[in-house]
Amino acid sequence: MISNFDRDIFLKIFNVYSPTSREYDFQQKISQMFLELGYEGCVDACGNFYTHCPKDKPTLLLMAHADHVALQVKEITAEGFLKFRKIGGIDIHSFYGQEVVVLHNGQQIPGIIGRNPQDVNESESGFTINTNSMWIDIGATSKEMAKKYVDINDFIVFKSRHINLLNEYIATPSADDKTGIYCLYKIAEKISEIRNELPFNVCFALSSQEEIGCRGSKALAMRFHPEIAIIIDTEYASDFPGGKNNICLGKGPVLTDNADNNPTLVKIARELNVQHQYAYSSSFCGCTDAESFITNSPDTSVLGIGIPVRNMHSAKEVLSTADLTYTIELVYTFIQKVAE
Incomplete structure (x- = not known):
């Protein structure tokens, strides 16, 4: 597959450090990048970035976390x-x-x-x-x-240093969750011209302090109370010697049925004609920002999407650029489907 990978945007996102609880400088940069797409936003006292969301229509919130270990x-x-x-x-x-x-x-x-x-x-x-x-x-x-x-x-x-591997793979620190941020930005870019025609408002958020207990997303859940929240994070790949081989690089984002995901939204996503993996995930509940909406915004239906990554939480996490393209397409197509 031609991954349609935007290396310039990838480097803009990955070359700014955002250790957990010290995300502010990175969030200011992201705020400017979204503003250039026509999305006004701000950074709150918790370190979360979010775009402004009118209350005239239901809300679909797209989120990734800004921090890294x-x-x-x-x-x-x-x-x-x-x-x-x-x-x-x-x-x-x-x-x-x-x-x-x-x-x-x-x-x-x-x-x-x-x-x-x-x-x-x-x-x-x-x-x-x-x-x-x-x-x-x-x-x-x-x-x-x-x-x-x-x-x-x-x-x-x-140290932020990227290694280009074979098969359009990249080894880099902080793939968790700057891959999700990259996808969020490209989705915002993709829908910027049609968002006013949708029957709901599409808003974007980058949460803080996910790595130490999903602290920022709890504040975002209570701030937005969206009808739908789509959380893009990473998932442990298992396609290595001795692994289960059920979650692989290059085969698309991971969908799963667990306690955090709304089964109806999972079903809709699975039925879209977009490459993805349906797999047993690393956790049945918690461990990502999805849980914050379950516990702090009970009327929100949640869809968690995982981008496969090898060597999670290490100096060189390995990702497939094709999975980023598949994730962007899956979310974009999902938005079009629920807008029907």
């Missing part, structure tokens, strides 16, 4: 190394040797995650490792030198 400086050692903690669910076994960036007062300080390579605690079940045995090396030779460039509580992110 991160680390945070908790200590600077006498030797100038940075000790850190995780923010969000990250597999620390992927950390060793990774490039990171410390975000400090508008500056980006490069670093490398290290550990003692001779300190190996290996058993039949594999390595045992924790964040206390790791550090970030920024090249400082003392605590005093390090404190000129970083401070306690600074946020740390994986």
Whole structure:
């Protein structure tokens, strides 16, 4: 398939860091991008971005989350190394040797995650490792030198660096959920000329703090109370050695029947003539912003859509650009269908 992939927009979205609870600068950029499409919006005190939505018609809300997993400086050692903690669910076994960036007062300080390579605690079940045995090396030779460039509580992110793989695959940090944001933007672009003709208002939102408990989406659910909410997030791909192979890259977004999804909306989406996967998902309930609408806006019908990603919550998550195109087409066609 020709994926019709917009690399310029992809890079605009992926090259701005938005660690969870520190999404504001990214949301301001997104707000400007949507304004250029004719959508006025704002960023609230929670860090959510949303477009303004009149109340003259029912509301269909399209949403992805703006934040991504991160680390945070908790200590600077006498030797100038940075000790850190995780923010969000990250597999620390992927950390060793990774490039990171410390975000400090508008500056980006490069670093490398290290550990003692001779300190190996290996058993039949594999390595045992924790964040206390790791550090970030920024090249400082003392605590005093390090404190000129970083401070306690600074946020740390994986270096934004994209690798083009075969088959139109891309390896990149923060695919969860900047793939969803990319799709949201392209959908907004696609419907910008017809949105006033629809029997409902289509609004867009990028939630904050999804990675630490879906905090921003709870506020959005209570703000909008939409009739329909479509949540675009990522889903764990399983097409790897030893995997179940039921969720694959390049075969389209994932639809599933679980406690968060309205079965009627799932049925409508499945019957559209758009490439997708119907699969057993990684979670029966919760874990995404979809749950926020179930618990905080009980009259909202929810459809969750998952974009397959390998190596979730790592420095190099792998995605298929074809899946982005399929997701955009599925949501656009779904909007046209429910407008009939």
